[in-house]
Amino acid sequence: MTGVSRRGFLVGATGVGIGAGAVALAGCSSTEESLKHSGGTASNTGHTAELVDAIVAFDGPHQAGIATSAQAHLNMVGFNLKSGVAKQDLANLLRLWTADARALCTAETPLGSLEPEMSVSPANLTVTCGLGRPIFERIGVAPPNWLRDIKAFEHDKLDPAWGQSDLVLQICSDDPVVASHCLRHMVRSGSDYAEVKWLQQGFSHAHGNYQPGETARNLFGQVDGTINPRTDEEFDAQVWIDEGPQWGQGGSAMVVRRVRMNLDTWEELDRASREHSVGRKLSNGAPLTGEEEHDVADFSATDKYGLPVIDKNSHMARATAPADHPEQKILRRPYNYELPPDPRTPDQLSNAGQIFVCYQKDPSLQFEPIQQRLDEADLLNEWLTHEGSAVYFCPPGTHAGSGEGDSWWAQSLLEQAGL
Secondary structure, eight states, rough: TTTOOHHHHHHHTTTTTTTTOOOOOOOOOSHHHHHHHHTTOOOSSSSSHHHTOOOOOOSSSOTTTTOOOOSSSEEEEEEETTTTHHHHHHHHHHHHHHHHHHHHHHHHHOOTHHHHGGGGGSSSEEEEEEEEEEHHHHTTOOOTTTTTTTOTTOOOOOOGGGGGSSSSEEEEEESSHHHHHHHHHHHHHEEEEETEEEEEEOOOTTSSSTTTTTOOOOSSOOBBOOOOOOOOOOEHHHSOOOSSGGGGGEEEEEEEEEEEEEEEHHHTHHHHHHHHTTOOOOOOOBBTTTTTSSSSSOOOBBOSSSOBSOOOOOOHHSSSSOOOOTTOOEEEEEEEEEEEOOTTSTOOOOEEEEEEEEESSSSTHHHHHHHHHHHHOGGGGGGGGEEEEEEEEEEEOOOSSSSSSOOSHHHHHHHHTTT
C-alpha cells in the first residue's frame, strides 16, 4: 500500500467487494434469547476464559448491539461530520466503518490495520451505528418525524457538550481492551470525514458474575431493565421499525441520555426508604407486593394502615405503561459511569451516574411519555439529574457480499439520497 492512502484504497476496494469480511458462524452474547434477535447463536457463556473468543454475529436483519445482552464495557462515541463532507463522502465513511466493524467483530483484521494481534479475541464485541437528524438534513432526505431533540423536561439540566451529534457508534465488549482498540480504530478510520464530539464510557456486570438472563443493577443497587422485551413478538411490537420507507424498516430509534446520580445523598437513606422510592425490593427486584422480580405489581394493595404498598410516585409506578397506552414500553440498555470527584465541589465523594440508552420504534410515543411521567413526580428525581440527550436512527442490519438488503450501514438511505 506504499503511496496509497488507506482511505483511497478502501473506497476503491469496496466497489469490487473487497473488505466485506466473513460472516460469523456462531455468536455468543450472554443469553440464547438475545442472540436470536441479533443473528447469533449461544455458546461458551458463563466463563471468562471462554468469553475471550466469543463472537456476536455482525450481519443479520437488525444491527447487533441492540437486542444483544449488554456486555460489560461501553464506549459510546458521538461524531460530527467535518466541513465540506458531501453525500458521497458520507457513503464512503459508512462503507469503511461497516467493513472495519464487521472485521473487528468477527475476529478478523481490518484492511490496512497494523495491529492484527488486537483483533483475534472480540469478546462479544458489537458496533452499532446511529444517524442523527443533521445527517438527513445534509443528504436532503426527510427524516422520521421522531428524529428530533427530545422535548424539554422541568428537571433537565442539559449540557450541550453531551448533546446531539451527527453520528454515533455504540461499541460494547466484555473486554475493555477490545472495546478501547475498536474505539481507536474506528476514530482513525473515519478521521478524514468525521471528528469526535463526545465520548461516554460505561460499565455493567462482567459476564460470569451473574446468571444468563439476570437483570443487571445500576449504582443505586436496583435492578434495571426488568420489563424489557424478551420475545420475538415483544421486540417486533416495541423495538423494530416496521412502517415508513423501506430504508428504515428493521431499524430502531436510539435515545442516549446522560443521567447524574447523587450517590452521596442516596446512601444516607435506610434500606426501606430506598425500596419505597423505587417500588421494588433491592434484594431481587421484586415489586414490593411480590416475591420474585417478574411478579406482576399490585398497585391497589394497601398495608395495615391503609396506605399503598407501592407508592404511586415510586419510580416503578411512574415508569409502568398505563393500561390505556400499552405501547409505552422501551428496551433499556443502560451502562453505569463513575469519574473522580470534582475538586471544585466541596465534600463530594462521588461523581457517578448512568449512560441511559434505550431503543424503540418511536421515542415520541414511547420514551417521551414515560419520561414525562417520571419528570412530573418520580420520587427518584431528588437524586437524578439529566445532563445530556441525543436521538439517532439506527439503520437495519447488513449482509456480507451479495444478497438482499444493505451490505453497509444505511446503504438504502444513501441511495435514496441520489448516490
